[in-house]
Amino acid sequence: METPLKPWMKVLISIPVLLVLPLYLLIRFSIRIFNKDAWTFKQVKTEQPILRYVVDAWLGEKERAQNRVVFITFLFPALFAYVLFVMVPFLQGMYLSMTNWNGLNNGNEVFTGLTNYKAMVKDVMFYYSFSRTIIYSFLNVIVINVVAFLLALLVVQNTRFKNVYRAGFFMPNLIGGLVLGYIWQFIFNRALTSFGGIFTRSFIANPQTAMYALIAVVTWQYAGYIMMIYVAALQNVPQDLVEASKIDGANALQRLRAVTMPLIQQALTVATFLTLVTSFKQYDTVLSLTQAGPFSGYPVWFANLFGVDPETSIRSLTLVTVNIYNTAFAGNQLGVGQAKAIVFFFFLLIISLTQVYFNKRKEIEL
Amino acid sequence: MKSNQHYMRNEKIKNVSLEVISIVLLLLFFFPFFLVIINSAKSLNEITLRPMAFPNNWFNIWKNILDILGRENIAYFRSFFNSLFITSASLIAIGISSAMAAWVLVRTKSKVSFFIFMFFLSGMVIPFQVVMLPLTRLMQLLYVQTGIPFKDTYHGVILAYMGFGAPLSVFLFHGFIKSIPIDIEEAAIIDGCTKAQVFFRVVLPVLKPIFVTLLVLNGMWIWNDYLLPVLVIGIRGNVRTLPIAVANLAGYYDKEWGLILTSVLMASLPIFILFMFAQRHIIKGMTSGAIK
Numbered sequence: 001m002e003t004p005l006k007p008w009m010k011v012l013i014s015i016p017v018l019l020v021l022p023l024y025l026l027i028r029f030s031i032r033i034f035n036k037d038a039w040t041f042k043q044v045k046t047e048q049p050i051l052r053y054v055v056d057a058w059l060g061e062k063e064r065a066q067n068r069v070v071f072i073t074f075l076f077p078a079l080f081a082y083v084l085f086v087m088v089p090f091l092q093g094m095y096l097s098m099t100n101w102n103g104l105n106n107g108n109e110v111f112t113g114l115t116n117y118k119a120m121v122k123d124v125m126f127y128y129s130f131s132r133t134i135i136y137s138f139l140n141v142i143v144i145n146v147v148a149f150l151l152a153l154l155v156v157q158n159t160r161f162k163n164v165y166r167a168g169f170f171m172p173n174l175i176g177g178l179v180l181g182y183i184w185q186f187i188f189n190r191a192l193t194s195f196g197g198i199f200t201r202s203f204i205a206n207p208q209t210a211m212y213a214l215i216a217v218v219t220w221q222y223a224g225y226i227m228m229i230y231v232a233a234l235q236n237v238p239q240d241l242v243e244a245s246k247i248d249g250a251n252a253l254q255r256l257r258a259v260t261m262p263l264i265q266q267a268l269t270v271a272t273f274l275t276l277v278t279s280f281k282q283y284d285t286v287l288s289l290t291q292a293g294p295f296s297g298y299p300v301w302f303a304n305l306f307g308v309d310p311e312t313s314i315r316s317l318t319l320v321t322v323n324i325y326n327t328a329f330a331g332n333q334l335g336v337g338q339a340k341a342i343v344f345f346f347f348l349l350i351i352s353l354t355q356v357y358f359n360k361r362k363e364i365e366l
Numbered sequence: 367m368k369s370n371q372h373y374m375r376n377e378k379i380k381n382v383s384l385e386v387i388s389i390v391l392l393l394l395f396f397f398p399f400f401l402v403i404i405n406s407a408k409s410l411n412e413i414t415l416r417p418m419a420f421p422n423n424w425f426n427i428w429k430n431i432l433d434i435l436g437r438e439n440i441a442y443f444r445s446f447f448n449s450l451f452i453t454s455a456s457l458i459a460i461g462i463s464s465a466m467a468a469w470v471l472v473r474t475k476s477k478v479s480f481f482i483f484m485f486f487l488s489g490m491v492i493p494f495q496v497v498m499l500p501l502t503r504l505m506q507l508l509y510v511q512t513g514i515p516f517k518d519t520y521h522g523v524i525l526a527y528m529g530f531g532a533p534l535s536v537f538l539f540h541g542f543i544k545s546i547p548i549d550i551e552e553a554a555i556i557d558g559c560t561k562a563q564v565f566f567r568v569v570l571p572v573l574k575p576i577f578v579t580l581l582v583l584n585g586m587w588i589w590n591d592y593l594l595p596v597l598v599i600g601i602r603g604n605v606r607t608l609p610i611a612v613a614n615l616a617g618y619y620d621k622e623w624g625l626i627l628t629s630v631l632m633a634s635l636p637i638f639i640l641f642m643f644a645q646r647h648i649i650k651g652m653t654s655g656a657i658k
Contacts, residue, residue, distance in 0.1 A: 067474070070561040074470040075482065077463035078532045085529035086489050089500035096500055106503050107510070154391070157384050167645050168392045171399075173652075174637045176590025178609045179630050182616050183398055186623055191401055191417045220395070228653040281493055284592045288613065321495050328499050338499050345496040352491075 097339040102332050109335075116339040124306050125314065126340060128298060129323035130347075132211070136319065137279035140215050144275045145268075148223045152230035153256075166231065169224035177221070181288025184217045188289075204289060207296030207316040214286055214317060221285070222278065226271045233267030234260070262364055269359035276355055280348050283321040293317025320344050406430060406628040413623050430628040439618060442629065445611035452520065452607060453588045456527035457581055460535050463528060465577070468539030469569055473548070483540060489533035494593060501526070502597050518603040526598055531584050542576040543569070582644075582651030589637065608633050 097116055099109035120126055155165045172180070185204065192199045203213040237260055245259050286292055293316040297303070303310035318326070324344065328337030405413055407421040407430070421427075434442050467486075471479045505516040516522035546569070554568045555561075592609040599606050601614060612633050616626050641648055 071470045071474055074466040078467035081525050081528035082532040085526045089497045089504050093500040107507050159385050165388045175634045178592040179633050182630055183402055194417050324495055334499050341496045
């Protein structure tokens, strides 16, 4: 498949080469020759002869030249990989979301304006996946942080094996999300069902409970990690403040609320941010745990809101990330998938910035 | 005096109960691991009948392992070494390249270096989902235009990890290098080192603590990553990694839980062994990386 550069691309590339670069060199050398200090915006020393600068520019300043070579060569590997595989796809993605890209016409996409975004707006499944993701993330952030904080309070106590407990609670975090999903699929589908009673029907086969099961799994994985962040913060709480409040007659709960909590606000900001972002980006675990959820219809409130048939069979835990992937590859609509991804990106950006902004306001400096 | 004794006894009760609560919670946390271990030594039949009991014969685990290794379409052995190679090569590449970039960015005080630093940082807010689709396209187009294959090759994956790992690594290195006094570097230059020698002989050894932190952070991420390898390598790729192999196994042999759990155990065992030896580094690395 031949995909030559389009004429406008050639023009775009040639502009810097033909125009900007010579201009830049010209300005650069003229400044050097006539007044090298103008670069650094320092005062010009006019009493030195101009010839001196000419000689300096061409023969001297070896170190400066060497520095520049080092600067470029040292920067190159990281910058090259980063630009090539992160920044270029990111910027291309902005454009590709406005083309008829379908995976088969790579390099020959045609600009179609906002068609993909219009298709996205009409896609009920996208709204559904977004609503699921938001509910899931909201609950997940709360549950993980509460559990992690309680665990942290437990392991900062002066117990005999506190290091063992810390390491133990941390351990699930070592396993990757995908592998972990299979472990829990087994536990829910095989191990727990053998107990009978309420466990007879697997939690992940029931659309009503599948999300809570997922939250339990992710909490098991992530709480130990978040716990360590709280532990680090709790250990930095000055003991004299705690002692002082003890003498003033505050009980444990009052101490926690009035002394400890305000002092660990910074950890709270970080922990909430991390859990929020990872919840929104959740993909591996939900896929391996339930293949994006047991089949069910739309929830009634959702069906009423969008005027769709509540009996439509969908995967109940289709999170945004799953929806993006499915749209792109199962439906061969990479353009629409990319449009969704970009909306997802901006949504995540705004929501995490808002969260950090509001949490930061509560932080205090000692 | 009496109240003091009373107080002491209360303390003791409190300590014992805390210990008990912790142990119970710990057992609860370990329960899934326990289930994986006992069930990976069972045949399918045995799992269906008694999922919670101890296995009849612990040597079944070898049978399961050999079974997995023998299945051609899983290529477990190859996947394991691919994972090992990709992870270690990416770690070294990310570590060295990011440290080099961060060092020149700190030591060159200009608008350009500040701008490039900010450019790196902006990558931290980009989720992989936004980049993944164009990335697959880019890799294909690069092959068409340059003739160099990037999909399903070691260098393609490693370069991708280098790119995605750069923002955080450059950021952490940048913060650390700023705190190192410049005097030792100047002393080295006076002694006749070139700039490159200064970096590799003087600066890099000083960076050890943050280097370890990044090895842990990036290592956990790369070893366990699934989505990037799926897109860049493909589930049937030549250089497929361990998570892909586990997913394939679970996909092909849907109900053979003995095999799936054994493969899960084999995939996570290396990390657990590493964790036992470098527990302090790992916990500290992952947590301090997050806080910064």
